[in-house]
Each structure stands twice: as structure tokens, then as C-alpha cells.
Amino acid sequence: MRYSELADLYRRLEKTTLKTLKTKFVADFLKKTPDDLLEIVPYLILGKVFPDWDERELGVGEKLLIKAVSMATGVPEKEIEDSIRDTGDLGESVALAIKKKKQKSFFSQPLTIKRVYDTFVKIAEAQGEGSQDRKMKYLANLFMDAQPEEGKYIARTVLGTMRTGVAEGLLRDAIAEAFKVKPELVERAYMLTSDFGYVAKIAKLEGNEGLSEVRIQIGKPIRPMLAQNAASVKDALIEMGGEAAFEIKYDGARVQVHKDGDKVIVYSRRLENVTRSIPEVVEAIKAAVKPKKAIVEGELVAVGEGGKPRPFQYVLRRFRRKYNIDEMIEKIPLELNLFDVMFVDGESLIETKFIDRRKKLEEIVEESEKVKLAEQLITKKVEEAEAFYKRALELGHEGVMAKRLDAVYEPGNRGKKWLKVKPTMENLDLVIIGAEWGEGRRAHLLGSFLVAAYDPHSGEFVPVGKVGSGFTDEDLIEFTKMLKPYIVRQEGKFVEIEPKFVIEVTYQEIQKSPKYKSGFALRFPRYVALREDKSPEEADTIERVAELYELQEKFKAKK
Numbered sequence: 001m002r003y004s005e006l007a008d009l010y011r012r013l014e015k016t017t018l019k020t021l022k023t024k025f026v027a028d029f030l031k032k033t034p035d036d037l038l039e040i041v042p043y044l045i046l047g048k049v050f051p052d053w054d055e056r057e058l059g060v061g062e063k064l065l066i067k068a069v070s071m072a073t074g075v076p077e078k079e080i081e082d083s084i085r086d087t088g089d090l091g092e093s094v095a096l097a098i099k100k101k102k103q104k105s106f107f108s109q110p111l112t113i114k115r116v117y118d119t120f121v122k123i124a125e126a127q128g129e130g131s132q133d134r135k136m137k138y139l140a141n142l143f144m145d146a147q148p149e150e151g152k153y154i155a156r157t158v159l160g161t162m163r164t165g166v167a168e169g170l171l172r173d174a175i176a177e178a179f180k181v182k183p184e185l186v187e188r189a190y191m192l193t194s195d196f197g198y199v200a201k202i203a204k205l206e207g208n209e210g211l212s213e214v215r216i217q218i219g220k221p222i223r224p225m226l227a228q229n230a231a232s233v234k235d236a237l238i239e240m241g242g243e244a245a246f247e248i249k250y251d252g253a254r255v256q257v258h259k260d261g262d263k264v265i266v267y268s269r270r271l272e273n274v275t276r277s278i279p280e281v282v283e284a285i286k287a288a289v290k291p292k293k294a295i296v297e298g299e300l301v302a303v304g305e306g307g308k309p310r311p312f313q314y315v316l317r318r319f320r321r322k323y324n325i326d327e328m329i330e331k332i333p334l335e336l337n338l339f340d341v342m343f344v345d346g347e348s349l350i351e352t353k354f355i356d357r358r359k360k361l362e363e364i365v366e367e368s369e370k371v372k373l374a375e376q377l378i379t380k381k382v383e384e385a386e387a388f389y390k391r392a393l394e395l396g397h398e399g400v401m402a403k404r405l406d407a408v409y410e411p412g413n414r415g416k417k418w419l420k421v422k423p424t425m426e427n428l429d430l431v432i433i434g435a436e437w438g439e440g441r442r443a444h445l446l447g448s449f450l451v452a453a454y455d456p457h458s459g460e461f462v463p464v465g466k467v468g469s470g471f472t473d474e475d476l477i478e479f480t481k482m483l484k485p486y487i488v489r490q491e492g493k494f495v496e497i498e499p500k501f502v503i504e505v506t507y508q509e510i511q512k513s514p515k516y517k518s519g520f521a522l523r524f525p526r527y528v529a530l531r532e533d534k535s536p537e538e539a540d541t542i543e544r545v546a547e548l549y550e551l552q553e554k555f556k557a558k559k
């Protein structure tokens with residue numbers, strides 16, 4: 001299949017904002033995709049090469065890409081850089097450079113999707129000495145045979161800046177539409193495997209029946225089960241029907257561990273493969289998790305002096321570090337607190353009740369200095385639960401989780417089977433969808449950010465406030481650099497930004513307000529942290545904002 005057909009799809013997706021139309025375009029494309037490409041095409045449509053949980057990445061930055069374009073087209077690097085400044089769009093400038101190509105080669109081969117993908121794989125796998133140079137040459141080869149528009153989309157894929165507005169929900173609907181299968185079965189299979197390529201293939205070749213038989217597999221992360229809020233321990237206990245398991249809510253980063261013999265993979269909350277950044281934890285897991293094959297879940301916490309927990313950002317620093325890891329092992333020691341088990345030696349446990357999963361977890365784990373079981377109390381008594389909660393806070397933890405004893409594991413669901421109780425109003429994780437250029441000395445920096453909650457029903461991001469405080473000068477410099485490639489449109493000082501980045505925001509209050517379409521506005525929002533561990537679809541939803549509003553009113557009434 002020609003790559004030009006895919007480029008044509010990207011172009012049409014870019015031209016419309018209508019979700020139904022986008023879904024149709026993607027569905028039509030999937031329908032005509034040959035079987036052997038079906039596992040990769042869904043990712044390419046998302047503007048990715050590999051699923052997030054795949055360890056491979058291209059490792060090509062803007063500089064190297066410009067070099068490759070220059071080599072392929074004969075247009076000097078400087079000229080391409082100037083052009084990017086003019087167009088404000090790297091993809092567009094690559095297309096222009098290809099148009100200008102001086103030495104048009106006679107034997108320009110039409111690009112196929114397979115060739116483009118295989119080249120991406122070679123680029124990702126190029127390692128060690130001279131690898132930058134090899135990556136550049138592989139890319140240049142593609143650009144040499146690319147038509148202008150193809151070049152544009154290759155460049156955007158390589159840099160991860162595709163702007164076609166296709167998110168996971170849309171892809172799911174398109175797969176269902178293309179192969180006439182039930183969307184809820186596509187969703188289910190996806191929640192269990194996080195693999196759109198695999199799901200698309202099963203949908204096409206085996207239909208509804210095949211989809212309903214999809215099982216969890218080692219090496220494919222399961223979407224995590226999530227929690228709602230409760231105003232108090234007592235409320236949580238009532239909601240759970242009078243008895244619940246209370247656990248410490250550790251303030252770290254959630255991880256899902258897949259063990260297969262000597263091979264251990266650790267996925268982050270976003271289901272990215274973070275195994276390499278935490279070798280000492282991997283070794284500890286091998287020793288502590290006894291079965292040959294298992295999938296377990298827990299919270300990875302950074303521990304400070306006297307075993308006191310440190311803020312979750314420390315764990316994220318560990319995840320980011322790719323070199324000199326030994327130094328980090330000493331600086332930021334980690335501890336894993338396991339709280340669930342989903343798979344043991346060939347058997348899926350997600351249909352098993354929580355209380356029995358916990359028993360299984362206790363059976364299969366041999367606790368050690370670095371790997372522990374989450375502290376738990378099963379009780380019917382409010383006073384006991386409150387004492388447990390109080391102690392958790394005194395020890396420096398975030399709060400407690402309450403879990404229904406008879407609940408099965410519901411991948412990807414934020415239901416009432418798990419509730420979290422924390423002392424303060426919860427911060428919100430919101431998506432940046434716009435910004436404003438600063439004034440005077442800061443005119444070249446973005447200074448205030450329009451933030452939105454996610455609406456899973458429409459797939460839209462609905463604004464709830466503007467965040468302008470809480471940023472240091474360095475933050476603003478970093479944010480401007482980070483957001484610039486994703487500017488979609490500029491109007492006066494305001495820029496619209498593609499939803500890509502999630503930030504944690506604190507605020508004084510949630511107000512009802514007609515100002516935004518959401519009906520809510522944050523009072524005095526303040527930036528807390530960049531949530532690199534969350535994708536835009538994992539940001540807080542508009543329902544959550546409404547739920548927090550209700551809780552806030554309840555808190556107020558209590559006071």
C-alpha cells in the first residue's frame with residue numbers, strides 16, 4: 001500500500017474538525033488496509049510509530065531531521081531553518097524543501113507504508129557509535145523518494161507532532177465501524193491489551209467472537225483500574241456497603257509489573273516502559289515475586305530520611321533518567337508497595353474478587369526491603385478506619401484508598417469500587433489547550449495557560465480556567481519551548497495549542513460559572529507540576545470537576 005494514501009488520509013483529517021467525519025475517514029482507511037499492515041497502521045494514524053509501552057523510540061530531534069532533509073533535497077540547513085521560522089510549521093517547511101529539490105533523482109521510487117515503517121524501525125534500532133549518522137541517512141533516503149506532502153507527514157511522525165486530532169476514542173469507534181463489530185468489545189479488548197494494532201487485526205479477522213475472547217497477556221499492559229473521591233472515611237465505608245479494605249494511599253507513581261521468568265517489564269501509569277530506569281527495583285522484583293509468570297501492580301515511592309515518603313516528582317525524575325542510573329539509585333532510593341495482582345502462571349485474576357486477589361498477592365510475594373505489600377486494614381468500624389486514616393497522614397502519606405472486597409478488577413474504569421480519601425480538596429490534572437504571550441520583558445514567553453478538562457463522551461477538551469501563577473521564570477522558558485511546536489493558531493496574543501500536555505493545578509475553589517462551556521471555573525488556579533505521567537485523555541474529566549464541586553459543597557456544609 002502506497003504511503004501517499006496514508007498522507008491523503010492525514011490531509012483529510014486535518015481539514016475537518018467533525019468527529020463523525022474523521023471517524024468515517026479512518027474507518028474507510030482501515031477497511032482497505034491489507035492484513036499485514038493492520039498491526040502498524042492504527043499507530044501511524046495516531047501519529048505514532050510504536051505503542052507507548054514499546055521501549056523503542058526514534059531518537060531523532062529537529063536538528064537531525066533538518067540535516068536529513070537538507071541532504072535529501074540539497075536545500076541548505078540554514079534555509080530550512082529560516083523557512084521554519086516563516087511558516088511556523090516544520091512539516092510545511094519540509095514539504096517546501098522537497099518541492100525545491102535541486103537534483104531530482106530519476107529513479108524516485110514511490111514510497112510504500114511498509115518501507116516507511118521499516119525505515120522507522122531501523123532508525124529506532126540504530127544504536128551506539130555513529131548511530132546519529134545512520135539515523136540521518138535512513139531518513140534522508142526516505143525524503144529522497146518522498147513527495148512534498150509525504151515528507152511533511154513523515155517529518156511530523158518522526159517528531160511526534162502530527163495534528164490530525166485522532167485520539168484513542170475515535171480510533172476505537174473507527175475500528176468498530178470498519179469491521180462492523182461492537183464498540184464495547186473493541187474497548188474491552190483494548191483495555192486488556194492496550195494494543196490497537198492487535199485489536200484491529202482481531203476485529204477484522206475474528207469479529208465479535210474473537211474480540212470477546214481476548215485475554216490479558218504478559219508484555220501487553222492492562223489499563224489501570226481507577227478510583228473516585230469520597231468526602232470522608234465514613235462516606236467511603238457507607239458506599240462500600242458497610243465493610244471495606246482500607247489501604248494507605250502512597251504518593252508515588254503507579255507501576256504495573258510483568259514478570260516472565262527472568263524477564264521483568266515495568267510500565268508506568270501511562271503504560272510507558274520504564275524498566276531500564278529502575279534496575280535495582282527490577283532485581284528486587286525478581287526475588288520477591290515468586291511465580292514464574294505474574295502481573296502485579298503497586299505504587300513506587302521515593303523514600304527519604306527515616307523512611308519518610310518524598311513527593312511523587314522524585315519518582316518521575318528516576319523514570320526520566322537514562323544515563324548514570326547508579327548515581328540516581330543512591331540519590332533517590334525507591335520502594336515498591338504492591339496492592340494488586342491480575343495474572344499468575346497462565347491464569348487471569350481480573351474476574352476474581354479483590355479480597356481473594358489480595359490473598360493471592362500475599363501468597364506469591366516474599367516481602368523485602370524494596371518490595372512490600374500495601375498496608376491494609378479490613379474493617380466494618382468507622383472508628384478503626386478513621387484511626388487508620390489518621391495514622392496514614394501522620395506517616396506522611398497522601399490519604400487512604402477504600403476498596404470493595406467483592407469487586408473484580410475493572411481495567412480502565414473509574415468507578416465506585418475504589419474510593420480515595422484525602423484531607424484537602426484534590427488538585428486537578430488539566431490539559432493545556434491555549435496560552436497567551438507575556439508582556440514587556442516576557443513578550444517572547446508564553447505566560448498564561450488556558451486549561452481544560454476532558455469530556456470522554458465528545459472527546460473534546462473543555463476549558464475550566466486560565467493559569468498564570470505558580471510558574472518560575474525557568475518554567476515559562478521550558479513551557480514556551482515545549483509548547484511552541486504544538487501551536488495550531490494564533491489570534492492577537494492568544495494561541496491555540498494542540499492538547500498534548502497535562503499539568504497539575506491547585507485552586508481555591510471550583511465555582512459555577514457561565515464563562516466557560518463547561519459551566520465551571522477555577523478560582524485562583526495555580527500551577528503545581530507538569531504531569532508527564534498522564535496523557536491528555538487521562539486528565540481529569542469534566543464529570544470529575546462536577547463531582548469535586550459537589551464534594552466541596554459537602555465539605556463546606558460540614559464546616
Ligand SMILES: Nc1ncnc2c1ncn2[C@@H]1O[C@H](COP(=O)(O)OP(=O)(O)OP(=O)(O)O)[C@@H](O)[C@H]1O
Nearest residue numbers: 225226227247248249250253254299339374401420
Ligand atoms: N494502595 C493503593 N491502591 C491503589 N492505588 C494507590 C494505592 N496507593 C497509591 N495509589 C495511587 O492512587 C491512585 C488512585 O487514584 P486515581 O485512581 O484517582 O488515580 P490518579 O488519577 O492517578 O489520581 P492521583 O492523582 O490521585 O494519583 C492510583 O492510580 C495509584 O497511583
